[in-house]
Amino acid sequence: LPEHNQLVYVFDNSASDSVNTTVLQACQGDCDNDRDCGSGLVCGQRSGNEALYGCVGSGISGKDYCHVPPPTTEPPTRAPTP
Numbered sequence: 001l002p003e004h005n006q007l008v009y010v011f012d013n014s015a016s017d018s019v020n021t022t023v024l025q026a027c028q029g030d031c032d033n034d035r036d037c038g039s040g041l042v043c044g045q046r047s048g049n050e051a052l053y054g055c056v057g058s059g060i061s062g063k064d065y066c067h068v069p070p071p072t073t074e075p076p077t078r079a080p081t082p
Helices: none
Strands: 043-044 064-069
Touching: none
Parallel strands: none
Antiparallel strands: 043 064
């Protein structure tokens, strides 16, 4: 069994005969866009083995995987100058 949050290649979503309607879960691929991923997940576009937030492993080079988006950090608010 794959380790928790391990990148897992489920199917090739770019295949010309792909009619797969499976919704991919966290750290599963191959996705083409966010609609291929479950609720709250995004499709991480990769050209190699880039790391994806919340996932471990390298998966298949160049394949895209669904993952949890990284938290957004707001720039610090500056105090008004007196």
